[in-house]
Amino acid sequence: MSPRRYRLGQRLAGVDLTRERILDAARAVLTGQDRLTIDLVAQHADVARMTVYNQFGSKAGVLEALFDQLAQKGGLTRLPTVFQQPDPDLALEAFVATFCGFWSSDRAVLRRLRALAALDVELGQLIRTRDEWRRGGLRTLLARRGVERSDTVDILYALTSFETFDALAGTDRASEDVCATVLDAARKLLT
Numbered sequence: 691m692s693p694r695r696y697r698l699g700q701r702l703a704g705v706d707l708t709r710e711r712i713l714d715a716a717r718a719v720l721t722g723q724d725r726l727t728i729d730l731v732a733q734h735a736d737v738a739r740m741t742v743y744n745q746f747g748s749k750a751g752v753l754e755a756l757f758d759q760l761a762q763k764g765g766l767t768r769l770p771t772v773f774q775q776p777d778p779d780l781a782l783e784a785f786v787a788t789f790c791g792f793w794s795s796d797r798a799v800l801r802r803l804r805a806l807a808a809l810d811v812e813l814g815q816l817i818r819t820r821d822e823w824r825r826g827g828l829r830t831l832l833a834r835r836g837v838e839r840s841d842t843v844d845i846l847y848a849l850t851s852f853e854t855f856d857a858l859a860g861t862d863r864a865s866e867d868v869c870a871t872v873l874d875a876a877r878k879l880l881t
Contacts (some may be wrong), residue, residue: 709745714735716756718734720806726806728749764796765788765792765795768788769788779835781783782832782835786869789850794865795857824847849872
């Protein structure tokens with residue numbers, strides 16, 4: 691018999707803390723390095739490389755988990771209620787506001803992720819996939835308004851992008867002001 695008692699609850703809590711530490715390290719690497727590798731993440735998290743692989747399976751797994759963490763912290767979990775909004779105009783406004791809130795939640799990391807995506811094929815594909823979810827959401831919301839034109843979807847897709855948000859926000863413009871500008875442009879497009 692082992693001299694030490696095994697406590698599953700404590701072990702799971704330790705795994706969760708390690709996972710958080712790895713994701714925090716990935717954020718740190720993204721903001722301070724010109725590339726993201728499992729080795730750099732493990733080094734910053736002060737864990738073995740195998741620990742990162744055991745937790746996430748691959749670099750793509752780390753990035754997916756990081757995207758999920760950013761989405762959670764940035765309020766994208768509110769999107770299901772946006773699509774439950776019966777008024778299509780209010781639903782579109784809530785959609786725009788939700789993405790403005792998300793884009794402003796961690797601009798430095800989001801900017802860095804998108805910049806690195808130009809050089810990293812795997813990261814680029816993950817971002818394109820998530821951006822297409824936003825396009826699909828816009829299609830759904832516009833269909834409820836009776837708008838079927840793909841160019842309207844494309845324009846709203848561009849208006850609700852991080853790149854548009856980041857350019858409009860600049861260095862000192864408040865997120866609320868950017869959101870109001872994007873909403874105003876969306877309303878004008880749809881009238």
